[in-house]
Amino acid sequence: MAAEKLRSQGVNVIDLGVGEPDFPTPEHIKQAAKQALDENFTKYTAASGIAPLRQAVCDYMNSNFGSDYTPEQCCAVLGGKQGLFNAVVSLINPGDEVLLEKPCWVSFPEMAHFAEGKVVWVDTESTDFHLTADLVKAAITPKSKLIIINSPSNPTGRVIDPAEYRKIIEVAVEKGLWVISDECYLQFVYPPHKVNSAAQLPPELRARVLIAGSLSKTYAMTGWRIGFTLGPKEWVTEIVKIQSQSATHAASIAQKAAIAALTASQESVKEMLAEFQRRGDWLIPALNKIPGVTCGKPEGAFYAFPNIKGLMKNCGFATSKEAADELLLKYGVVTTDGAAFGAEGYVRMSYANSLEAIQEAVERIKQMVADRTK
Ligand SMILES: Cc1ncc(COP(=O)(O)O)c(C=O)c1O
Structure with missing residues (x-):
């Protein structure tokens, strides 16, 4: 809802909340x-x-x-x-x-x-x-x-x-x-x-x-x-x-x-998997370089699930929802706060989005951290 509203106001929203592949049906x-x-x-x-x-x-x-x-x-x-x-x-x-x-x-x-x-x-x-x-x-x-x-x-x-x-x-x-x-x-x-x-x-x-x-x-x-x-x-x-x-x-x-x-041929499945892997291979090390964030390597699916407890402390967020809300409302990046799944202190980031979008999202997270800690 909030993301839709921002989009209608012309904000370039990056959606890492999606739970579906960003590829067309073969x-x-x-x-x-x-x-x-x-x-x-x-x-x-x-x-x-x-x-x-x-x-x-x-x-x-x-x-x-x-x-x-x-x-x-x-x-x-x-x-x-x-x-x-x-x-x-x-x-x-x-x-x-x-x-x-x-x-x-x-x-x-x-x-x-x-x-x-x-x-x-x-x-x-x-x-x-x-x-x-x-x-x-x-x-x-x-x-x-x-x-x-x-x-x-x-x-x-x-x-x-x-x-x-x-x-x-x-x-x-x-x-x-x-x-x-x-x-x-x-x-x-x-x-x-x-x-x-x-x-x-x-x-x-x-x-x-x-x-x-x-x-x-x-x-x-x-x-x-x-x-x-x-x-x-x-x-x-x-x-x-x-x-x-x-x-x-x-x-x-x-x-x-x-x-x-x-x-029929399962080639499209292999292609999608290879692309998800490429994106994850970029995203996880990038997340781990952000102070206060630790992220294990995904073993399957297309979700990163970083622990942001340190980031929350550094930036003064009481909950992961507060962090996710700020990231969306001020920086235009959609993530899903971990509490929604029963894991406070984490966020879920779907990498069913282009590598360029993922890279831009990480830049915006870094910007949020810089703004909150200066
Ligand atoms: C763990 C899990 N199970 C089941 C589903 C259901 O998927 P669908 O009903 O689209 O097949 C989802 C969709 O996000 C899921 O994440």
């Missing part, structure tokens, strides 16, 4: 949608999505991760968010405990609250924002029903190492929890960190894990609203029931486009 995906239109593929589909899409999801995951999912275990949804929402609402009863990493994406606690579940926070600041099996074990109580894991993470950009990831699931399953693996940023992992999906787990663990997949970020398709849930058949059946009585199904045209995205 041409072959758009072509598939155009073809769907030309072929009048514009009517209702099955609530769970068309069979070729559910098959394409299974083929994609099975061939990448050695799993054996079948289309009855898959529901096409209107973006990762709707899949997550349906999954949470179908599972959680009032008073059930939902374990969430702190910090985490803003919608997770809201979904739990909507289902009248109780959020139990698992604070990851002490482990540099890496969720561990020990942290999870310590948070589990007899009322724990669900844990949502998001790796690569929004907002921290951290990736859970596959061995630790498996341990976390083992602990959760042993204690009778269900797991949602939000794999929205699945393919955006920077080497040497590894792309890791719940699909790689052995079947006895996978039996308790639902994958919330999304095509939004991977294929620059945020506006198309297309994703999938993949996992235990009984859970997916409940998700389909909610889908059927609410949104009905994902848009027919988007479903056809999604098949093209999943089955």
Whole structure:
């Protein structure tokens, strides 16, 4: 809102708040949608999505991760968010405990609250924002029903190492929890960190894990609203029931486009990842040179999550929101304050913006520090 107002006043606002790739949807995906239109593929589909899409999801995951999912275990949804929402609402009863990493994406606690579940926070600041099996074990109580894991993470950009990831699931399953693996940023992992999906787990663990997949970020398709849930058949059946009585199904045209995205060349994904890496490689050292700022290297996604506690002290900001507000209102740079995700003293900076814009944003941050400390 404030950014829009500034723009309308002619301010050159740099947006590092965005949670979506700054690239267009690849041409072959758009072509598939155009073809769907030309072929009048514009009517209702099955609530769970068309069979070729559910098959394409299974083929994609099975061939990448050695799993054996079948289309009855898959529901096409209107973006990762709707899949997550349906999954949470179908599972959680009032008073059930939902374990969430702190910090985490803003919608997770809201979904739990909507289902009248109780959020139990698992604070990851002490482990540099890496969720561990020990942290999870310590948070589990007899009322724990669900844990949502998001790796690569929004907002921290951290990736859970596959061995630790498996341990976390083992602990959760042993204690009778269900797991949602939000794999929205699945393919955006920077080497040497590894792309890791719940699909790689052995079947006895996978039996308790639902994958919330999304095509939004991977294929620059945020506006198309297309994703999938993949996992235990009984859970997916409940998700389909909610889908059927609410949104009905994902848009027919988007479903056809999604098949093209999943089955054609994945070159565009590699290109985006390389560009994100180039920007991150510039941004992180630049942030670390600003007095009072320390920023770990993102391992995945496209977010820097610097600790600005020192900067806040030097500049006289009581909260990270105050810092983010000043940066926006006086210097025209949009960031998201860490408190929004449960991490006061941090800000999230998306580098889904051009390198030139990122460089200009860093200059403006330096200017803010200079103005506040002179
Ligand atoms: C962690 C996480 N999960 C899920 C989503 C949902 O994405 P979409 O509904 O666009 O697929 C987002 C979007 O920002 C996200 O950051």
